[in-house]
Amino acid sequence: MSTGLEPRRGRRERIVGELRLWRPLDVAGVAAAWIVGGLLCLVAASLVLYMGYRGLQYISFDLLISRPQPGADQSETGGILDPIIGTLLIIFLATAIAVPLAVGAALWIVEYARPRWLARTVESAIEVIAGAPSIAIAIFGLAIFQLPFMSWASFAAADGGGVFGRSFIAAGSVMSLIALPSIFTTTREALQAVPGHVREASYGLGKTRWATIRRVLIPSVRPNIATGTALGMGRVAGDTAIIVLLLGATLQLQAGTEIPAIGTLQGTGSTLTSYVYNNSPTGEGNAPEKAYAAAFVLMLLIIGLNLLVSAIGRRSSSSELPR
Amino acid sequence: MLKALRRPMTDRRAERMLGASAVTVVLIIVAMIVFIAIAAWPSFQHNGLGWFGSGGDVDEQLGEMVNAGADPPPEAYHLRAWPLVYATALTTILAVGIGVVTAVLAAIFIVELAPPRVRAIVVPVVRLLAAVPSVVYGLLGILVIVPFINDNLIQEAQRESVAQVISLSGPGLLVSVILLTLMITPIMIALITDALSAVPRGWREGALALGVTRWRAVMSVSVRAIRPAIVAAAVLASARALGEAIMLSMVSGSKGFAPQPWDGLIFLFEPLRPLAATIAEQAEGIQAPALKASVYAMALVLLLSSLLLSVFGSIIRRSLRLGNAR
Numbered sequence: 001m002s003t004g005l006e007p008r009r010g011r012r013e014r015i016v017g018e019l020r021l022w023r024p025l026d027v028a029g030v031a032a033a034w035i036v037g038g039l040l041c042l043v044a045a046s047l048v049l050y051m052g053y054r055g056l057q058y059i060s061f062d063l064l065i066s067r068p069q070p071g072a073d074q075s076e077t078g079g080i081l082d083p084i085i086g087t088l089l090i091i092f093l094a095t096a097i098a099v100p101l102a103v104g105a106a107l108w109i110v111e112y113a114r115p116r117w118l119a120r121t122v123e124s125a126i127e128v129i130a131g132a133p134s135i136a137i138a139i140f141g142l143a144i145f146q147l148p149f150m151s152w153a154s155f156a157a158a159d160g161g162g163v164f165g166r167s168f169i170a171a172g173s174v175m176s177l178i179a180l181p182s183i184f185t186t187t188r189e190a191l192q193a194v195p196g197h198v199r200e201a202s203y204g205l206g207k208t209r210w211a212t213i214r215r216v217l218i219p220s221v222r223p224n225i226a227t228g229t230a231l232g233m234g235r236v237a238g239d240t241a242i243i244v245l246l247l248g249a250t251l252q253l254q255a256g257t258e259i260p261a262i263g264t265l266q267g268t269g270s271t272l273t274s275y276v277y278n279n280s281p282t283g284e285g286n287a288p289e290k291a292y293a294a295a296f297v298l299m300l301l302i303i304g305l306n307l308l309v310s311a312i313g314r315r316s317s318s319s320e321l322p323r
Numbered sequence: 324m325l326k327a328l329r330r331p332m333t334d335r336r337a338e339r340m341l342g343a344s345a346v347t348v349v350l351i352i353v354a355m356i357v358f359i360a361i362a363a364w365p366s367f368q369h370n371g372l373g374w375f376g377s378g379g380d381v382d383e384q385l386g387e388m389v390n391a392g393a394d395p396p397p398e399a400y401h402l403r404a405w406p407l408v409y410a411t412a413l414t415t416i417l418a419v420g421i422g423v424v425t426a427v428l429a430a431i432f433i434v435e436l437a438p439p440r441v442r443a444i445v446v447p448v449v450r451l452l453a454a455v456p457s458v459v460y461g462l463l464g465i466l467v468i469v470p471f472i473n474d475n476l477i478q479e480a481q482r483e484s485v486a487q488v489i490s491l492s493g494p495g496l497l498v499s500v501i502l503l504t505l506m507i508t509p510i511m512i513a514l515i516t517d518a519l520s521a522v523p524r525g526w527r528e529g530a531l532a533l534g535v536t537r538w539r540a541v542m543s544v545s546v547r548a549i550r551p552a553i554v555a556a557a558v559l560a561s562a563r564a565l566g567e568a569i570m571l572s573m574v575s576g577s578k579g580f581a582p583q584p585w586d587g588l589i590f591l592f593e594p595l596r597p598l599a600a601t602i603a604e605q606a607e608g609i610q611a612p613a614l615k616a617s618v619y620a621m622a623l624v625l626l627l628s629s630l631l632l633s634v635f636g637s638i639i640r641r642s643l644r645l646g647n648a649r
Contacts, residue, residue, distance in 0.1 A: 133566020238456030
């Protein structure tokens with residue numbers, strides 16, 4: 001470091017002068033770090049620019065509001081309305097299941113956590129879910145929803161054969177496992193950060209534990225629950241494996257039974273991710289233009305969710321990077 | 324009944340209700356492992372540890388399972404999954420190896436080197452890269468990188484030299500590792516950056532006061548102190564890489580082949596197919612009992628390896644932390 005005795009010079013000169021005293025290996029290290037930083041920006045910029053270019057090239061308002069059709073040529077395959085609805089439906093179902101479960105588990109871990117061994121088991125269980133490959137979770141879901149008594153979730157073959165096991169209900173509830181860890185972690189950390197005297201003040205006013213949780217703790221960690229939920233939604237929107245295995249990946253939303261609304265939930269469909277997968281050259285559709293357009297919409301959704309996370313984070317000043 | 328619900332909940336009921344949601348999570352995990360293990364059992368029963376061995380063509384074996392129909396003879400369960408296991412291990416180790424070095428350098432850059440204005444760009448960039456869905460990486464891989472490799476990097480002589488065994492057409496090890504690294508590095512950067520910025524200022528300043536250069540101080544004090552976090556990040560990233568199915572099924576070439584390092588440069592272009600991608604592709608034929616058992620066996624292997632990884636990670640983290648007295 002500089003001794004502080006030398007005359008004042010510009011920042012750049014000082015750094016260059018300092019570098020001259022360094023060992024070559026260290027200079028190489030600094031250079032490597034700068035190169036990596038620059039490369040990151042370069043990769044991200046080219047990715048966003050290329051996706052934006054391709055997306056804007058192929059997207060149109062018609063595409064967004066027309067339903068996909070089977071067709072041999074890209075010009076005949078219709079729009080991406082059904083995948084967009086499918087994605088929103090899956091996100092809604094997964095969050096509706098994951099939020100109560102994750103917040104409840106986090107509250108129990110922080111506020112009660114007795115017996116100890118059970119609390120430790122719960123924490124490692126959630127760690128296991130966070131680390132488990134989504135394809136393994138997906139195939140577990142297939143095993144569950146193909147059980148005979150789960151036929152209400154999808155539909156059974158008319159001749160009394162096996163249960164199909166693929167539906168919005170199946171995919172949505174299995175997807176909730178993907179969203180669970182991030183909601184749980186953010187909620188637990190926020191709850192642990194609530195100082196003990198806040199709880200004591202509430203008890204001192206004669207509130208019960210449950211009233212403290214309802215009226216004091218949950219309101220104070222609400223922004224963090226929102227952050228975790230938005231992060232979880234991002235992961236749900238981006239996951240393909242579960243959709244490919246559990247949603248049937250039909251082009252249009254196909255009701256499983258005759259019952260209105262619920263029939264759709266029991267039926268099959270597609271999301272943006274499975275649409276991209278099926279329309280890439282490896283899939284059955286092979287319509288790269290449509291795949292680019294769908295991927296562009298997906299990216300917009302993900303970026304939107306990320307902006308939401310940082311907007312919430314700025315209001316409650318939490319950590320900078322997601323987990 | 325409704326009245327009872329509207330009344331403020333008693334503490335005991337509240338504890339039970341919250342406890343129930345926590346226990347549900349545990350039950351789901353237990354059910355997951357049990358279900359997959361039961362469904363996988365026939366495959367391991369017929370193959371023993373030979374399941375992990377090599378021999379024959381995996382793709383042919385999987386095809387015969389479908390052909391065996393609803394009531395398969397015992398020999399239909401025959402499976403030697405080595406190429407798939409090897410492909411999973413190879414892509415994961417290469418991607419995590421490259422990714423860890425990159426992530427540590429990037430984290431140092433973000434926390435120590437970058438001027439505030441540059442940092443304000445890099446942090447959202449990392450967040451964006453971490454959020455890009457894997458299927459988008461897959462799409463870019465198959466539509467942009469694969470044609471580039473096919474047109475520019477693979478020479479005709481190389482193509483002909485292996486023409487009897489495999490066809491080199493672009494998708495393969497190189498694309499898989501590039502995209503996998505791109506996918507997992509941002510997650511590691513996020514974790515390592517958090518740890519690095521949590522290192523107490525005084526520690527680094529102590530080193531600086533002893534006359535060490537700034538880079539040395541970072542490497543010898545900060546990076547040493549966050550070794551547990553680096554291990555944790557690498558473990559998390561390996562779990563992601565192990566389980567990536569869709570993206571790898573798009574760009575890996577989708578062939579049950581084990582790339583040989585001694586093939587020289589061709590090694591990088593040889594097609595492969597990891598376990599996760601195999602599950603995703605074979606899941607449609609799951610009505611055939613033999614194939615079902617094999618697919619669940621692959622899922623079990625993946626699940627247990629990710630479990631082992633997280634146990635391993637926590638053991639290493641604990642031992643390092645003791646050594647550091649942190």
